[in-house]
Amino acid sequence: MSDVPPLGDELSALGCATLVDAMARMHGHRAHILPLTSPDPGRPLFGPVATIAFMPWRDDLEESSRTFADFFYPALGDSPRGKVLVLSSGGHPEASHGGGTKLLRAVRHGLAGVMADGRLRDFGQLRGYPFSTWCRGEATRWGGDTVMPYAEDAAVEFAGVCVTPGDYAFADPSGAVIIPAGSLTGVLDAARQIEAEEARAGERISAEDLPPLGRP
Secondary structure (H helix, E strand, O other), rough: OOOOOHHHHHHHHHHHHHHHHHOOOOHOOEEOOOOOOOOOOOOEHHHHHHHEEEEEOOOOOOHHOOHHHHHHHHHHHOOOOOOEEEEEOOOOOOOOOOOOOOHHHHHHHOEEEEEEEOOOOOOHHHHHOEEEEOOOOOOOHHHHHHHHEEEEOOOOOOEEEEEEEOOOEEEEEEEEEEEEEHHHHHHHHHHHHHHHHHHHHHHHHHHOOOOOOOOO
16 A cells, blocks of 8 residues: 555564664654554554644534544645554544544545544454554544544644654554654664664674573
8 A cells, every 4th residue: 555665564674663763863852652552453554644633622613513524635635645644632542533434535545554642433444444553542432522623734743742744654563653754764774773783782692601500
């Protein structure tokens, strides 16, 4: 589904922790997100970000009468294929931000994944979709009277991390990381270097002489 599957495969092999370490070598800001939940945790997520910002629901605002589709299509633009749709929590990470019916649009338009800082419904349905899904957990109750989509294609806060449209998101069972588009190549190079350094450190540890029995 993604426009860059070979790179996604390499990032998956490196893993989220190595990518977070690589980001720390290049940037001083927080980029890591603690582990999320997925209906299919064996399917990592990777792709360029499109965003929808959620806010607490208010019945007097124009946005409260707009539908999820009204934000979905402008957020993804003319080239949705391979993108990751990132949904902020609106301050309510325990509330449902969507489910299998709304996110069927992600199937039709070839998204690489959905990453929500809130809960999602219909894990059984989402598990059968061809994109990767990561969120705060499964919800049973509709959340439309708690949060509402408020803005698309804007910077959002996700678990303490600033996420902007065009960033790259990667998620696996150990967590997620947000990589600025201009840093993607450098982060990948740094991650490869870290992996090589750790391999050499492992070889040195394996070659250490064991102390005699009875001595520390």
